[in-house]
Amino acid sequence: MEANLFMFDKVMIVDDTKIDRYVASFAMKKNKFTREILEFDMATKAIAFLENNQHLPENLPQIIILDIRMPEMDGFQFLERMSLLPQSIKKSCCIIMLSSSLDPSDHNRAESNPVVKKFINKPLNKGSLEEIRNLYISSMGDTQESRVSNA
Amino acid sequence: MAANSLHAANKMKFKKSAAPSREKTIQLRSFLLQIKNKSDKLINYFLVSYFIAGIILAYFYDTWMVAAGIGGLSLIAYYSTKWILPYSNLYQYVLSGVFGIFMAQYIYQMHGLFEMHFVAFIGSAILITYQDWKLQIPLVLIVVVHHAVFGYLQYMGVSEVYFTQLEYMDLQTFIIHVVLAAIIFFICGLWAHHFKEYSERHIEQTFKMGRLQEEKLQKEVLLAMSESLQTMNEQLIEAQQMAHIGSWMWDIKNNQVHRSQEFYRIFDRTPAELDSRYESFLYCLHPDDRKDVEKTISNCLNNRIPFTFEARVIIPGKPSKTIFAQGKTIEDSSGNLTRLHGTIQDITGRKTYEEALEKSNTELRKSNQELDKFVYSVSHDLRAPLLSMQGLVDITEEETIEELTRENMLMLRGSIRRLDTFIADILNYSRNARMEIKNVTIDFTEVLNHITNDLQYMNQSSKKVDITTSVNQNSTFCSDNGRLCIVLNNLISNAIRYHNPKADNPFVRIMVNSNEKNATIEIEDNGIGIPEQFHQKVFDMFYRVSENSTGSGLGLYIVKETLSKLKGEIMVDSQPGRGTKFTLTIPNIFYQ
Numbered sequence: 001m002e003a004n005l006f007m008f009d010k011v012m013i014v015d016d017t018k019i020d021r022y023v024a025s026f027a028m029k030k031n032k033f034t035r036e037i038l039e040f041d042m043a044t045k046a047i048a049f050l051e052n053n054q055h056l057p058e059n060l061p062q063i064i065i066l067d068i069r070m071p072e073m074d075g076f077q078f079l080e081r082m083s084l085l086p087q088s089i090k091k092s093c094c095i096i097m098l099s100s101s102l103d104p105s106d107h108n109r110a111e112s113n114p115v116v117k118k119f120i121n122k123p124l125n126k127g128s129l130e131e132i133r134n135l136y137i138s139s140m141g142d143t144q145e146s147r148v149s150n151a
Numbered sequence: 152m153a154a155n156s157l158h159a160a161n162k163m164k165f166k167k168s169a170a171p172s173r174e175k176t177i178q179l180r181s182f183l184l185q186i187k188n189k190s191d192k193l194i195n196y197f198l199v200s201y202f203i204a205g206i207i208l209a210y211f212y213d214t215w216m217v218a219a220g221i222g223g224l225s226l227i228a229y230y231s232t233k234w235i236l237p238y239s240n241l242y243q244y245v246l247s248g249v250f251g252i253f254m255a256q257y258i259y260q261m262h263g264l265f266e267m268h269f270v271a272f273i274g275s276a277i278l279i280t281y282q283d284w285k286l287q288i289p290l291v292l293i294v295v296v297h298h299a300v301f302g303y304l305q306y307m308g309v310s311e312v313y314f315t316q317l318e319y320m321d322l323q324t325f326i327i328h329v330v331l332a333a334i335i336f337f338i339c340g341l342w343a344h345h346f347k348e349y350s351e352r353h354i355e356q357t358f359k360m361g362r363l364q365e366e367k368l369q370k371e372v373l374l375a376m377s378e379s380l381q382t383m384n385e386q387l388i389e390a391q392q393m394a395h396i397g398s399w400m401w402d403i404k405n406n407q408v409h410r411s412q413e414f415y416r417i418f419d420r421t422p423a424e425l426d427s428r429y430e431s432f433l434y435c436l437h438p439d440d441r442k443d444v445e446k447t448i449s450n451c452l453n454n455r456i457p458f459t460f461e462a463r464v465i466i467p468g469k470p471s472k473t474i475f476a477q478g479k480t481i482e483d484s485s486g487n488l489t490r491l492h493g494t495i496q497d498i499t500g501r502k503t504y505e506e507a508l509e510k511s512n513t514e515l516r517k518s519n520q521e522l523d524k525f526v527y528s529v530s531h532d533l534r535a536p537l538l539s540m541q542g543l544v545d546i547t548e549e550e551t552i553e554e555l556t557r558e559n560m561l562m563l564r565g566s567i568r569r570l571d572t573f574i575a576d577i578l579n580y581s582r583n584a585r586m587e588i589k590n591v592t593i594d595f596t597e598v599l600n601h602i603t604n605d606l607q608y609m610n611q612s613s614k615k616v617d618i619t620t621s622v623n624q625n626s627t628f629c630s631d632n633g634r635l636c637i638v639l640n641n642l643i644s645n646a647i648r649y650h651n652p653k654a655d656n657p658f659v660r661i662m663v664n665s666n667e668k669n670a671t672i673e674i675e676d677n678g679i680g681i682p683e684q685f686h687q688k689v690f691d692m693f694y695r696v697s698e699n700s701t702g703s704g705l706g707l708y709i710v711k712e713t714l715s716k717l718k719g720e721i722m723v724d725s726q727p728g729r730g731t732k733f734t735l736t737i738p739n740i741f742y743q
Contacts, residue, residue: 017535023542030549069531100534102578103527104633122535123542 005032007133012038012061014046014078015098016070024065024098024124033129034063043073047081054089061093063132065124068099068106075099079113090115094136098122179354183282186350187240190280191233194246197277198226201253208260221256225249240283247286250274251293255301263305263313271332275339282347284340291336298329388412395497399478401429402490403452408432417474417497419466437463437471448478448491455480455488461498472499519585530578534571541567569703572644576705579637583713588631590740595622595663595670598632602640606647616650616676617658618643624665629741634713639672641706642733646676651728654678667742670735677730686723 011034015021018041025037038061040046046064053059068075075097082090097110100122110119117135120128202225205218229249233242254270261267271294278286301314302325388411391397397414401407407427418425418435425431433441440462451458457479463471478493541564548560599620606618643659650657654677662673681689688694690711693704714721718738725731 017539019539020535020542023539023546026546027542030546069535099531100538101527101531102534102575103531106527122538123545125542125545 006035007032008034008062008136010034010036010038010059010061011063011065012040012046012049012093013065014040014043014070014075015065015067016041017067020067020122020124027124027126027129031126031129033133043070043075043078043081047073047078050082050085050089054086057088057092060089063136064093064095065098066095068097068101068110076109076113079115082115094132094139096120096132096135098124175355175358178358179351182350182354186280186282193280194277198229198246198249201250202226205253205256205260208257212260212262214260217256217260221252225252225256240281243281243283243286244289247274247278247289248293250277251290251297254294255297258297258301259313261313263315265315268328268332272335275336279339279343279346282343282350284344286343287336287340291333294332298325392416397495398493399495400490400492404489414495417472417495418464419469419472435464437465439463444476451478451480452488452491455482458493472497473502474498522585523582526578526581530574533574537567537571537574541571573703573705576703576709579641580705580709580712583634583637583709583716586633588716589633590629591632592741593628593630593632593635595624595628595665595672596620598636598639599661599663602636602643606640606644615657616647617656618647618661619658620661620663622663622665624663624670626665626667626739627741628665628670628739630670630717630737630739634717635737637713638710638717638719638735639674641710642674642735645706646674646678646731649678649731650676651678651680651730665739667739669738672735672737673732674735675730675732680727680729680731681723681725682727683725686725689723690721 011028013021013024015024021039021041025039028034028037038046038049040049043066050060066075066078073081079095082095093115095116097116097119098121099106099110099119101107107119110116117139118132120131202218202222205222206215209215209218226249229242229245232245236242251271251274254267254274257267257270258264271290274290275287278290298314301312304312305314391411391413395413395417397417398411399414400409402409406429408429409427410422410425415422415425420435425435433445436444444460444462447458447460450456457477459475459477461473461475463473465471474495475498476493476495478491480488481490481492483489544560544564544567548557548564551557551560599622603618603620639661643661646659650659656677658677660673660675662675664671690707692708694708695704711721714735714737720736722734723731724734
């Protein structure tokens with residue numbers, strides 16, 4: 001019953017910076033945040049994954065940690081593409097935006113998007129992971145049978 | 152206006168010349184009244200003298216009764232007439248008679264002393280003063296009657312009658328006597344008449360001269376008036392030219408529009424090309440504007456309210472002009488709408504300028520936005536690797552138990568934070584300098600909660616700083632939220648950063664008192680403090696109190712610069728080892 005030790009089953013991380021993915025993965029592993037980490041260095045690849053697995057809920061992540069500034073497709077474009085996906089995916093995925101941007105317009109844009117649960121400043125650390133967990137419990141807890149409750 | 156004044160002046164002139172004879176009569180009368188009053192005064196002395204003379208003559212033949220009786224009766228007759236009929240000149244005739252009676256009295260008193268007959272001539276001479284020949288008549292009558300009656304009686308030998316003492320008083324002597332007397336009376340009457348005529352002529356002459364002078368003066372005034380009117384008119388034309396303002400007046404009933412020179416100049420048309428009908432004005436306007444203008448003016452006419460509008464004037468072969476027109480209605484004395492008058496102003500230049508300004512404003516706004524984007528991109532690209540480094544430091548710190556590595560990581564973290572703060576400072580500085588002021592209502596409790604929450608990450612050192620806030624806000628407060636956050640964030644993070652590690656309970660106390668006029672914010676700590684000699688310098692750009700301080704030297708400079716945009720003030724009170732207190736005053740825009 002190793003799975004029960006983790007807060008989440010799958011967490012997707014979309015960030016073009018290798019070090020940031022490494023730091024985030026490390027923090028998640030260290031804090032037993034998730035059983036499996038889905039790492040993507042490009043938003044296009046992440047969207048492709050979601051599209052391919054839209055009918056396989058067991059493959060979908062509960063949390064998507066999304067960088068804003070990325071080449072080719074940035075975080076906001078990712079959100080637009082995601083809004084075209086079935087409602088079920090959007091409902092099961094909790095999106096967290098992670099950025100080093102100090103631009104208030106980025107903050108506003110992210111927080112005004114209904115699918116984005118939170119805007120978090122880099123780097124991802126123990127504190128921010130805890131925040132995400134609390135947020136997930138409070139927002140998803142009522143509507144969905146959460147796997148967190150097993151933990 | 153000019154025509155009206157001239158017309159009024161002409162009217163005035165006619166009015167003056169309409170009644171000169173009446174005025175002359177009045178002047179003559181007042182002159183005669185003056186003479187009469189002066190003469191009456193003299194008569195008083197004469198009559199008294201006559202009476203006294205009668206008393207003196209009474210010594211000769213003891214005629215006391217006659218002197219007092221006849222003299223007294225004469226005086227009574229004169230003064231009573233004058234008292235009863237003061238406005239009639241009857242008393243003057245009475246006076247003339249009294250002079251005759253006195254003559255008769257004296258002749259009697261002196262028992263016919265011939266020289267007493269001369270008294271009649273004295274009376275006749277005195278009467279000249281009234282400048283009325285008719286006054287001689289009663290005197291003459293009495294003298295004639297007296298001479299006839301008394302002369303006859305004495306001649307008949309009646310005793311106690313005295314007319315003359317002359318023995319040779321025969322018919323021949325009597326005739327000479329009568330002729331000479333008649334000549335004297337005639338001459339005195341003639342003089343009186345001449346004096347009167349002379350006075351009249353004199354008065355008429357004076358009057359004529361006065362009128363001539365008046366006319367001359369009037370002419371001068373009229374000339375001066377018309378000259379000043381001309382100057383005013385010229386000035387008006389010049390002023391209209393300089394201001395590019397033309398004036399107009401529309402006589403609605405006759406559909407005649409009177410327009411000033413400048414009006415025609417602005418419309419670039421001669422009075423022949425732009426006839427005086429209202430419609431021809433409309434025809435000059437841009438077709439798209441015509442309907443609106445017509446509507447505006449008819450609305451003005453219907454509701455009798457002033458109007459303004461802007462419209463384009465089409466000028467054949469030239470670029471169109473933009474005019475600004477305003478006007479209002481004029482009613483006659485019985486409240487009927489008769490005229491509409493107002494001005495038009497050539498605002499083509501202003502319009503072009505406004506459009507150019509609008510264009511450059513848009514460009515400026517665009518370049519500002521681009522610059523904003525650039526600054527954020529740069530700050531992001533500078534921060535991104537820094538925050539990656541911090542992530543690595545976090546991991547390494549957590550994973551190692553080796554003391555040296557941990558210490559190094561701590562220093563590395565400090566450096567990273569310092570650089571990060573510096574980037575944030577530069578960003579804030581550039582934002583403050585460029586961004587427009589955006590005033591919103593501010594809830595201080597919410598703002599402070601937000602800031603202190605964000606600052607928790609740096610408040611994780613060995614000794615946690617206790618942050619307390621107390622807000623006393625009882626009215627709506629308005630200011631620029633972004634700038635207020637920059638100021639408070641800087642001051643509170645400073646207070647946390649420079650806490651005193653030796654203190655038992657490091658704290659930051661934030662107190663807000665906000666009213667309708669302003670907000671007073673106190674940020675007090677028991678940190679390391681600032682020596683007094685640096686109090687003035689801490690707000691300088693890139694000034695750092697000591698080499699040990701980890702700041703960029705921009706924080707308080709930004710605080711001061713940002714506050715000045717909010718029209719606020721800041722004061723510092725600090726003692727090394729005791730702590731620091733910053734007091735801010737920020738005006739409340741809501742009530743201004």
